[in-house]
Amino acid sequence: MNDNARASRKSRLPALAIVLIAVVLVGVVLWRTDRSPSTDDAYVYADTINVVPEVSGRIVELPVRDNQLVKQGDLLLRIDPRPYQAALDQARARLDALNRQIALTQRTVNAQQYNAESVQAAVERARAVANQAADTLRRTEPLLAQGYTSAEEVDRARTAQRSAQADLNAAMLQSQQAQAAVSGVDALVAQRAEVQAQIAIAQLNLEFTEVRAPFDGRVASLRTTVGQFASALKPVFTLIDTRHWYVVANFRETELKNIQPGTPASLYLMSDTGQRFSGVVDSIGYGVLPDDAGLVLEGLPRVQRSINWVHVSQRFPVKIEVRDPNPALFRIGTSAVATLERGPSR
Structure with a gap:
């Protein structure tokens, strides 16, 4: 009988060890998640402007092409200056x-x-x-x-x-x-x-016939050529500001309590996961539109009669400024992975 009990205890030891290891792993994962929250719900972002002429006229010179990198002061387009x-x-x-x-x-x-x-x-x-x-x-x-x-x-x-x-x-x-x-x-x-x-x-107005790049950037959405009549205040193409790149990462609201401007981050791009980029939190979003928001009719909100037994945490965008980005890899909309680290900015 003692032998059977001893054998039974010995058979339970591996199971207890496995359970203990699993609990430790879960604890480590939870601690790591709370210490360094991470999300793959992120994308690359940069500021853009619409390149618009301030005077109307026919385009007589267009020395740029789509997706071209330009420097500040470079000529983007020239309107016929004769009139x-x-x-x-x-x-x-x-x-x-x-x-x-x-x-x-x-x-x-x-x-x-x-x-x-x-x-x-x-x-x-x-x-x-x-x-x-x-x-x-x-x-x-x-x-x-x-x-x-x-x-x-x-x-x-x-x-x-x-x-x-x-x-x-x-x-x-x-x-x-x-x-x-x-x-x-x-x-x-x-x-x-x-x-x-x-x-x-x-x-x-004569000076406005020449449109020059206000900053270093990349031409995007160019769909015209020389000879096209350009109307004043109507966009001709887009210019991406390549001086500053950001990753906008959507973190759960339960993870925002310890996130603040200056928090360092590690960033990876889906296009090349082998390269790691450092960043720092620039700002945290203060408003999103909830999916189950009620409609306002006749001055009163209309809330649907439904109950969600499982409440999903809302996500808020966290804007992370990228340090030393790779110009060849960073494109607006590129998928990214962001991991935040507690502590002051490096």
């Missing part, structure tokens, strides 16, 4: 003609001002004569009562005073007329400012 050059030349010609007109008008204005000054001098002379005639009349009139002068002399003094006053009034009217006749060049100067603004716009 915009003609508009610039026309605006400059208008400015030249306006400047000549301003110069001629200024000469006329100067002549009018000289005439007004001359008439004003005549007014001063007439005023002096009128003052003198008035003084003579004031001195002569008292002498008539004393018999020192004749009535005829007094009449001549009165006539001279009235004549001098009439000449003064006429001179003042001429002065007012001369002053009113003095024009100016203010309106023409205002027109010159408008033409100068038109020249600036024409120069800017």
Whole structure:
């Protein structure tokens, strides 16, 4: 009986060992998962822009091809510049003609001002004569009562005073007329400012006929060629910003508590799993659209009458910046595997 019990215990030892090893392995896996969460629900991402001309016209030069790598400042396309050059030349010609007109008008204005000054001098002379005639009349009139002068002399003094006053009034009217006749060049100067603004716009439009790369990137989705009419503000192709590459990894919400910007990561691409890339968490998504979201009808949410016995954890995108990416391997949308490591950024 003892032998049977001993044999039974010995037969259970391997099973207990297997169970113990399995528990340890499960614990290690759980610890490793909590310590270094990993996901293959990830893809490569990079910022992109739509290359759009800011002026309309026919494409006369397209020195790039689809998927080509370009450098910052490289010419991407050129719109026919002739209409915009003609508009610039026309605006400059208008400015030249306006400047000549301003110069001629200024000469006329100067002549009018000289005439007004001359008439004003005549007014001063007439005023002096009128003052003198008035003084003579004031001195002569008292002498008539004393018999020192004749009535005829007094009449001549009165006539001279009235004549001098009439000449003064006429001179003042001429002065007012001369002053009113003095024009100016203010309106023409205002027109010159408008033409100068038109020249600036024409120069800017001429510059816009050349579209250059704002950064190092790669051409994508190029589906046109020389001769195509390009409309302003309509995309011609896409330019991928190859200066910065990211991996967007979707982690379960239960794994986000210890993830923060600066967390280091190990990255692998499905296209070449033999190469490991390092990265660092750039940011964590703060919003996704839940699959079972209720519809809002008439101001109230409509929730379906269903119960999910197994609740699946929501996934949130974690944006990881790649350090030292391989330009030959990184493409937008490439599948990737991301493993995060606890601790500060390296």
